[in-house]
Amino acid sequence: MIPIRDENPIRRVPFVNYTLIAINVLVFLWQISLGPSGEQALYWMALVPRNVTSGLDLGDMRALFTSMFMHAGLAHLLGNMLYLWIFGDNVEDALGHARYLFFYLAGGVAASLTHVLLYPASTVPTVGASGAIAATLGAYLLLFPQRRVVTLIPFGFFIQVARIPAAIVLGFWFLSQLWEGTLALGMAELGGVAFWAHIGGFVFGAVVGPLLRRREKPQVYWQEWGRW
Numbered sequence: 308m309i310p311i312r313d314e315n316p317i318r319r320v321p322f323v324n325y326t327l328i329a330i331n332v333l334v335f336l337w338q339i340s341l342g343p344s345g346e347q348a349l350y351w352m353a354l355v356p357r358n359v360t361s362g363l364d365l366g367d368m369r370a371l372f373t374s375m376f377m378h379a380g381l382a383h384l385l386g387n388m389l390y391l392w393i394f395g396d397n398v399e400d401a402l403g404h405a406r407y408l409f410f411y412l413a414g415g416v417a418a419s420l421t422h423v424l425l426y427p428a429s430t431v432p433t434v435g436a437s438g439a440i441a442a443t444l445g446a447y448l449l450l451f452p453q454r455r456v457v458t459l460i461p462f463g464f465f466i467q468v469a470r471i472p473a474a475i476v477l478g479f480w481f482l483s484q485l486w487e488g489t490l491a492l493g494m495a496e497l498g499g500v501a502f503w504a505h506i507g508g509f510v511f512g513a514v515v516g517p518l519l520r521r522r523e524k525p526q527v528y529w530q531e532w533g534r535w
Contacts, residue, residue: 357427
């Protein structure tokens with residue numbers, strides 16, 4: 308299932324979400340501009356679990372954040388930004404701008420630490436916004452489970468467009484990550500997708516997202532009855 312948009316209007320301009328998307332795109336363009344040196348920059352800013360478990364220093368602390376703005380290729384970037392564009396604006400609307408920024412960054416760190424916990428000896432660099440975006444998906448699932456998501460469903464050579472509740476779309480996504488992550492246990496040195504980072508980020512978002520939801524002030528309507 309490939310989501311293309313959701314039917315969930317927002318009340319505030321999600322400028323934090325727009326800024327996060329812009330930063331990811333700009334960083335990727337910067338990577339490309341480096342040419343052959345881009346791979347070296349990718350390794351320098353990536354998260355390497357072994358570096359964290361062998362003795363945390365300021366460089367590794369930096370990598371927990373810089374790695375979530377780096378991408379290994381155009382398809383990696385576009386896939387992540389599609390999900391962030393569709394689901395991030397509503398989570399920002401529900402949490403508020405400052406809380407959403409904190410939540411997004413904390414979700415990315417939680418996802419990275421989950422990956423480190425499962426693969427403490429891995430020397431494979433990991434990059435991508437997927438963990439932070441997974442946290443956003445987890446929050447969306449709990450906050451807006453009944454909202455409809457317009458989704459492409461491929462059937463061989465045919466593609467069906469359907470309006471599916473977010474609970475089904477995101478629940479299916481999480482279960483697929485859990486299945487793939489279970490199959491990939493013990494195979495971190497082969498590289499590939501860091502499924503457990505996705506799982507950790509999603510669980511973090513599902514738990515923390517609703518706790519950070521803005522409490523809207525009740526509106527009080529005054530009626531003027533006239534003057535004495």
